[in-house]
Amino acid sequence: MILAMFGYIISNVIFILNVYFFYELKAEYLLFESFQDLTGGRPVFCLAVYSYMSDITTSKARTKRLAFLDGVFPIGYTLGNSLSGIIKSQFGFYYNFGFGILFATLAILYCCFMVKESRSVRNEGEQLNDESMCRNKGEKRLSQAMITNRGEKTLPRGCKRFFCDTLRLKNFKEGFETVLIKRPNHNRRYILLLIIAFELQVLYILGLWSSYYLYLRKVLNFTYLEFSYYTTALSVIGLASQFIVVPILSNKLRLHDTTISIMETVTSIINLLILAFVKNTWMLYIGGVIALLDNSATTMFRSLISKTVEENEIGKIFSVVGVFQAVLPFASGPIFGYVYKSTLEFQPNTFLFVLIGFKSLTLIIVSFMNHFMRKENRLT
Numbered sequence: 001m002i003l004a005m006f007g008y009i010i011s012n013v014i015f016i017l018n019v020y021f022f023y024e025l026k027a028e029y030l031l032f033e034s035f036q037d038l039t040g041g042r043p044v045f046c047l048a049v050y051s052y053m054s055d056i057t058t059s060k061a062r063t064k065r066l067a068f069l070d071g072v073f074p075i076g077y078t079l080g081n082s083l084s085g086i087i088k089s090q091f092g093f094y095y096n097f098g099f100g101i102l103f104a105t106l107a108i109l110y111c112c113f114m115v116k117e118s119r120s121v122r123n124e125g126e127q128l129n130d131e132s133m134c135r136n137k138g139e140k141r142l143s144q145a146m147i148t149n150r151g152e153k154t155l156p157r158g159c160k161r162f163f164c165d166t167l168r169l170k171n172f173k174e175g176f177e178t179v180l181i182k183r184p185n186h187n188r189r190y191i192l193l194l195i196i197a198f199e200l201q202v203l204y205i206l207g208l209w210s211s212y213y214l215y216l217r218k219v220l221n222f223t224y225l226e227f228s229y230y231t232t233a234l235s236v237i238g239l240a241s242q243f244i245v246v247p248i249l250s251n252k253l254r255l256h257d258t259t260i261s262i263m264e265t266v267t268s269i270i271n272l273l274i275l276a277f278v279k280n281t282w283m284l285y286i287g288g289v290i291a292l293l294d295n296s297a298t299t300m301f302r303s304l305i306s307k308t309v310e311e312n313e314i315g316k317i318f319s320v321v322g323v324f325q326a327v328l329p330f331a332s333g334p335i336f337g338y339v340y341k342s343t344l345e346f347q348p349n350t351f352l353f354v355l356i357g358f359k360s361l362t363l364i365i366v367s368f369m370n371h372f373m374r375k376e377n378r379l380t
Helices: 002-020 027-039 041-056 057-091 092-114 123-132 135-146 159-167 170-182 184-220 224-252 257-276 279-289 294-308 311-343 350-375
Strands: none
Touching: 002 027, 002 041, 002 092, 002 159, 002 279, 002 350, 027 041, 041 057, 041 294, 041 311, 057 092, 057 224, 057 294, 135 257, 170 311, 184 224, 184 257, 184 294, 184 311, 184 350, 224 257, 257 279, 257 294, 294 311, 311 350
16 A cells, blocks of 8 residues: 555656756656556555455445445545646646645555554464365365465565565466365355456446547537536535445445445446437436446445455455456557447447446346345345
């Protein structure tokens, strides 16, 4: 978490240098901002935050807590976007990037002194004891993978060990092994389905927003100001969903995560149909209210994944999810851009029907899981 946040300091320093040497440097020097990705960037930061939240919460409270966490991100994003223009016009770019460094530094200091480690580091004896507690061969294989090889040279604790442990390729391999390992009660099947459903949701989000403004400008003659009003309304609806609706459905009404996911998927498909045949602006807002659970989809999938695996596996599973999440934008942008450009003249809403197909696949997955979990009496 701290390492990922340090990357934001690096990016803001590079932006300040580009502002200071504005006339001396070419625009290509802005690409040095990508150095922040060496520390993981947003994918690693989200991985750490969601894993930490899963570690410190019980299974009953986890869905609500993850919903609160997902609700906090758009608050910061909206406030930052709203204030950035004012700061730039009143004080200049130096203050924009300076505040970025300040808040990233404060976040790092807060993590160092206020956020406690969620799980203590196991010593060699505890790791060996895990092997004897495994219940089946699949878990035994996983435990063996976690045990330090006696023949390996153990590095002393410190920065060198930290970076070696962080950058070793073995972590990548162990993540996929954890996903594919045999598990009781069909849990491996559920994990694979949840990862697929999560990535379908990511594709849905990327595909929708890649052509959203262009589509509304085409069919409703939307201006950018009107689009900003609309997206602000969607943000407010999303916050209400994460902070009010999801906790009520999960804690008060005690609906299972798969049931909430089914509700979210069905309402999202209805909203996409409204968007595909929209004739008036008010229809957009009606669709946004109907699909108020739209922002909670990834919350449900993360919660379900964390409840299906052991506590010491959550970080590894989330890392695999994050790998695919980081790769998808490279494919979704060109694909949806090509679809929209190719159908713009005769059927501009084609990309929305592609998205309906993705959501339909998600609906099949969550309905399948809901059905079989109900048969196994796991929906309590």
